[in-house]
Amino acid sequence: MTRIIMCGCNGKMGQTITRIVSEDPDAAIVAGVDxxxxxxxxxxxxxxxxxxxxxxxxxIDFSSAKAADGLMDYCSQKGLGLVxxxxxxxxxxxxRAKALAxxxxxxxxxxxxxxxxxxxxxxxxxxxxxxxxxxxxxxxxKHHNLKKDAPSGTALALADAVSEGLDEPYEYVYDxxxxxxxxxxxxxxxxxxxxxTIVGDxxxxxxGEDEVITFSHRAYSKAVFGKGAVQAAKFLQGASAGLYTxxxxxx
Numbered sequence: 001m002t003r004i005i006m007c008g009c010n011g012k013m014g015q016t017i018t019r020i021v022s023e024d025p026d027a028a029i030v031a032g033v034d035x036x037x038x039x040x041x042x043x044x045x046x047x048x049x050x051x052x053x054x055x056x057x058x059x060i061d062f063s064s065a066k067a068a069d070g071l072m073d074y075c076s077q078k079g080l081g082l083v084x085x086x087x088x089x090x091x092x093x094x095x096r097a098k099a100l101a102x103x104x105x106x107x108x109x110x111x112x113x114x115x116x117x118x119x120x121x122x123x124x125x126x127x128x129x130x131x132x133x134x135x136x137x138x139x140x141x142k143h144h145n146l147k148k149d150a151p152s153g154t155a156l157a158l159a160d161a162v163s164e165g166l167d168e169p170y171e172y173v174y175d176x177x178x179x180x181x182x183x184x185x186x187x188x189x190x191x192x193x194x195x196x197t198i199v200g201d202x203x204x205x206x207x208g209e210d211e212v213i214t215f216s217h218r219a220y221s222k223a224v225f226g227k228g229a230v231q232a233a234k235f236l237q238g239a240s241a242g243l244y245t246x247x248x249x250x251x
Contacts, residue, residue: 002027002237003056004230005080007071008063009045012032013085016226017060018042027230030054033063040124049074056080058233065089072100081105083229085112087153101243105236109246110157112228115217116202117246120161123204123215127165135208136183137162137170142193142201150192158204159188 004021008014009032018041021027031054032045046052049071058081061071063090072093075082081104084097101105109117131137139162141155151174159172160228171187173179183189200219205212219225228246235249 003030004028005031005033005049005054005056005059006043006235007033007049007050007059007061007067008086009041009043009215010036010039011062012179013062013222013226013229015039016222017062020223020226020230024230026232030056031147057237060084060229060233061086061129062229064240065093068093069096072096073142075104076100081233081239082107083223083232083236084108085229090198097241102241104241105239105244106242107232107236107244107246107248109228109232110153112225112232112246113217113219114228114231114246114250116229117250119202119204119215119217120157121247121250123158123161124165126213126215126219127162128204130206130208130213131166133208134185135206135213136185136189137187138189138191138205138207140191140193140203140205142195142198142199144197145194147194150194151190152192152200152201152202154202155190155192158202162188162204202239 003006004027006014006017006029018029021029029043029054031043032041033049034045035047059075060083062085065086068086084106097106097108139155139158141152143152173187173189199221202217206214232249
C-alpha cells in the first residue's frame, strides 16, 4: 500500500487524483495540503505542509510554484519520495529539486500521461529512420483557451525526444510569419492552437515525399495525468534516491 500526501488536494487535479486513488486498492491518500478549504475530503487537510503530522511514503504535488520550497524542505526532513508535477518552477527551484534527488527519490516530468511518455520513447527510434529518409518534422499542439504558455511543455518534450533521434541539431521554429523563405530541412516546426476546452492534443507529423506519418495523442480529461501521477507515486515507494521521469515508470 502506497501512502500518499496530496498537495493541492482541493484543486481540479487534486480532486481528480483523490477519486482515482479511492478506486485503487494499492494506494491511499492519508493527508492533503491546501490553503483553500470548503471541500469535504475523506482525509485530514492541512493549510501548510509543515503542519502535516501524518505518516506517509510519497508526496504528489499539484499545487503552486510558491509552495515548492517548503514542500521540498518537508520531503527532505521526512525522507519522503516526491512526485513534482507543479509547473512554473524557477530555474533555482529546478536545480534545488535536482540536488534534493541526491537524498530522496524525486520524479519530475513535463507531462504525467503514460501515453505521452511512451510516445516520447517511440519517437527517438522513429526519427532515426524517417529523418534519414528526408522527412520534414512538424509538431502541432492544441489546448484550452485558458492556457497561458505556448508552446506547451509537452510539445517541447516531444521535440526534445525527436532531437534525440537526430544525428545533428535541428532548429526549433515557433513562428514562420516573418520568414519568407523555403522551409529549411533541418528544423522542427512547433505550432500552438488555443481554443475552447481542449484538454491537450499533440500531433507529431513526419511529412515525406508522397506520404505522411502522424503520431497523435489526445487527452480527453485530466484523469490521464492523475493516473500517471499515481503510478509514479507507486514507483517511488521504496525507490532509491535519484531524479526520475515517467520514462522510468513505464520501463
